[in-house]
Amino acid sequence: MFYKIGRNDPCWCGSGKKYKTCHEAFDGRIKRAQMMGHIVPTHDIIKNPEQIERIKESCKINVAVLDYIEKNIHEGMNTAEIDKIVYDMTTDMGGIPAPLNYEGYPYSVCTSVNSQVCHGFPSEKAVLKNGDIINVDCSTILNGYFSDSSRMFCIGEVSEEREKLVRVTKECVELGLKEVKPWGFMGDMGQAVHDHAFANGYTVVREIGGHGVGLEFHEEPWVSYNTRRGEEMLLVPGMIFTIEPMVNMGRPDIWIDDKNDWEVYTEDGLDSAQWEIMVLVTEDGNEVLCW
Ligand code: MF3
Ligand code: CO
Numbered sequence: 001m002f003y004k005i006g007r008n009d010p011c012w013c014g015s016g017k018k019y020k021t022c023h024e025a026f027d028g029r030i031k032r033a034q035m036m037g038h039i040v041p042t043h044d045i046i047k048n049p050e051q052i053e054r055i056k057e058s059c060k061i062n063v064a065v066l067d068y069i070e071k072n073i074h075e076g077m078n079t080a081e082i083d084k085i086v087y088d089m090t091t092d093m094g095g096i097p098a099p100l101n102y103e104g105y106p107y108s109v110c111t112s113v114n115s116q117v118c119h120g121f122p123s124e125k126a127v128l129k130n131g132d133i134i135n136v137d138c139s140t141i142l143n144g145y146f147s148d149s150s151r152m153f154c155i156g157e158v159s160e161e162r163e164k165l166v167r168v169t170k171e172c173v174e175l176g177l178k179e180v181k182p183w184g185f186m187g188d189m190g191q192a193v194h195d196h197a198f199a200n201g202y203t204v205v206r207e208i209g210g211h212g213v214g215l216e217f218h219e220e221p222w223v224s225y226n227t228r229r230g231e232e233m234l235l236v237p238g239m240i241f242t243i244e245p246m247v248n249m250g251r252p253d254i255w256i257d258d259k260n261d262w263e264v265y266t267e268d269g270l271d272s273a274q275w276e277i278m279v280l281v282t283e284d285g286n287e288v289l290c291w
Contacts, residue, residue, distance in 0.1 A: 038234050051214065054143060061095045065085070075155050077127070078122075079126040082136060097139065099139055110135070114272075132158075135274045152275060164200070202249060205254055211241060223244075238281065251268045277290060
């Protein structure tokens, strides 16, 4: 993974600076972590400032779309209407909905209601009822740069139980985020997410996680929440990934609908919630790019 690069050669990051005054010390720090047995990032998932700016432009569309849905989602609306809003708004702003045709996914957005864990298909038949909880998962491609985030919405009067699941899941993401800092580990974040869910009597889905994002929809690393502090990938400035735990009221087990090979449900039929943010590791902590 380490290029043979001369100290006076231009840095691999594209800054135009000499390697010795740019990322040489940074690479040395990564190399030492690797020698101590840690999983370390490769250069191709470390974004430079120009790429970060372009990714942020993509994020603006994603956030605008979710803000609009947040204001307009309501009881009696069907999820195909949400799909149309996402498609129309994203394309009007010059973007492409990233889910559309992604590995055969047939819609512009994922809408997952109650016991649906993720990848729910928008449908005219899925009419939002009073008391439902729904995750709307939006992803945008703008000029080849990707953004990805999702929010939960409570429809009308939601039971205290459901309200708590939605709230605690959001807290899991916030607590995980606090652990994201350079030269820390992905497992610091994962354990914080898991511990908070567990302390509230919930479980976290094991099979589906977050991911690196920005230059591709799904990049390395795969982001799990069933991980321990000090483990998993070393975090370094310039990495961008999602924190998107799926938190279940009951058992963590899931099943995938074999009618379409996409829609995921809890096995025990109890509810599941998810929030997703996209976070950049900075020199002194982190920056949320998309929520
Ligand atoms: N936004 C989802 C994620 O967090 C995307 C799932 S793939 C799709 O990774 F095709 F369903 F969109
Ligand atoms: Co994602």
